[in-house]
Amino acid sequence: MGAGISGLAAARTLQKSGATPVVFEASPVAGGRCATQEFLPYRFDSGATSIAPRGRSLEAVMLQELPKDGLLQVDKPIWTMEFGRVSRGDAVKMAITRYVYEQGINHLPKMLAQDLDVRYGIKVTQLEKNNSGYLVNGEAFDAVVLSAPLPENAELLEMVGEAWRIGGVRYRSCLSVLLGYEVPFEAPYHALIDPEQRNPVIWISVESVKSPNRAPEGHSAFVVQMGARFSSEHFQDSDYEIAREAQIMMARLFGEKFNTPAAIHVRRWQNSQPEIATSFETANRNGTTLILAGDALAGPRVELAYEVGVRAAQHLMQK
Numbered sequence: 001m002g003a004g005i006s007g008l009a010a011a012r013t014l015q016k017s018g019a020t021p022v023v024f025e026a027s028p029v030a031g032g033r034c035a036t037q038e039f040l041p042y043r044f045d046s047g048a049t050s051i052a053p054r055g056r057s058l059e060a061v062m063l064q065e066l067p068k069d070g071l072l073q074v075d076k077p078i079w080t081m082e083f084g085r086v087s088r089g090d091a092v093k094m095a096i097t098r099y100v101y102e103q104g105i106n107h108l109p110k111m112l113a114q115d116l117d118v119r120y121g122i123k124v125t126q127l128e129k130n131n132s133g134y135l136v137n138g139e140a141f142d143a144v145v146l147s148a149p150l151p152e153n154a155e156l157l158e159m160v161g162e163a164w165r166i167g168g169v170r171y172r173s174c175l176s177v178l179l180g181y182e183v184p185f186e187a188p189y190h191a192l193i194d195p196e197q198r199n200p201v202i203w204i205s206v207e208s209v210k211s212p213n214r215a216p217e218g219h220s221a222f223v224v225q226m227g228a229r230f231s232s233e234h235f236q237d238s239d240y241e242i243a244r245e246a247q248i249m250m251a252r253l254f255g256e257k258f259n260t261p262a263a264i265h266v267r268r269w270q271n272s273q274p275e276i277a278t279s280f281e282t283a284n285r286n287g288t289t290l291i292l293a294g295d296a297l298a299g300p301r302v303e304l305a306y307e308v309g310v311r312a313a314q315h316l317m318q319k
């Protein structure tokens, strides 16, 4: 269940081994937090900003198995912003190879989903045990992989008496503010991080520097991510209030021209990244055919979510 990176990895691995997986996806598109949003003439990666596969299995999938059109290595590093000042970032972090897709990061899950039976717009609301496996929304399956952020599986797990498997896993929320400007912007970095994470804004991705086709000539596009504290305290505030905080930081860093965006959109991620995680073994220790997957079992990164999905499939294949 769930056509995020983890669910797609599980389904893809199972399909390769000869199984016939079905993926139920609540939303109309694949990708979950690997999301791209277009507000013409701008295009933003509103969840994961880039992918740094660090030699994990996703790297071979991206570089050897999937079509590579639009795949780009991000050539500019991440710098820091502290006390309203921009400076060079950590040399080790700078050396990590990061990828994006010109079409948007969501191009990756789209490609992963292409040859799979993904049923879009179908939220799984019913889970029951039967003699040979499970009923998902009334349909029989031998095994089930639940790959939504773990707390979102609580109701389904309760239906089969296994809510305890979520343990203490908790996610933090994140508000992403997408801003487009009719002002050009050039920089020697593609993103800025606040290493202390004390300010409301902790991350700024310069989408139009990171990749071509994010903003027209003479324009610029940014994704401003708000920190965990600000995001939880202001999650229900109006878009106007949330965006205003982001605009204040933009003007402080880059000057008054960046106080007045031409496009503003606020994306609310209730379960953005796990802050209390668990391990695959802990969540799946009783050897069932109801497998929990997703990034809470490995860490808040695309390549780790993929790895968990592969692991879930391997666990089922062994059975």
Ligand SMILES: Cc1cc2nc3c(=O)[nH]c(=O)nc-3n(C[C@H](O)[C@H](O)[C@H](O)COP(=O)(O)OP(=O)(O)OC[C@H]3O[C@@H](n4cnc5c(N)ncnc54)[C@H](O)[C@@H]3O)c2cc1C
Pocket (backbone or CB within 6 Å): 001, 002, 003, 004, 005, 006, 007, 024, 025, 026, 027, 030, 031, 032, 033, 034, 046, 047, 048, 049, 050, 051, 052, 122, 123, 124, 125, 147, 148, 149, 152, 174, 176, 225, 269, 271, 272, 273, 293, 294, 295, 296, 299, 300, 301, 302, 303, 305
């Ligand atoms: C703001 C932000 C910035 C990030 N930045 C980075 C980054 O730069 N680099 C990086 O590597 N990672 C980053 N991450 C983390 C990365 O996006 C995630 O770790 C990864 O995408 C998680 O994939 P997943 O498959 O585990 O979960 P998800 O992507 O959440 O997928 C779960 C899927 O399940 C579906 N679903 C949920 N409930 C149901 C249901 N009942 N029935 C059917 N479908 C359901 C959802 O619609 C969703 O598509 C970021 C995340 C956020 C939010």
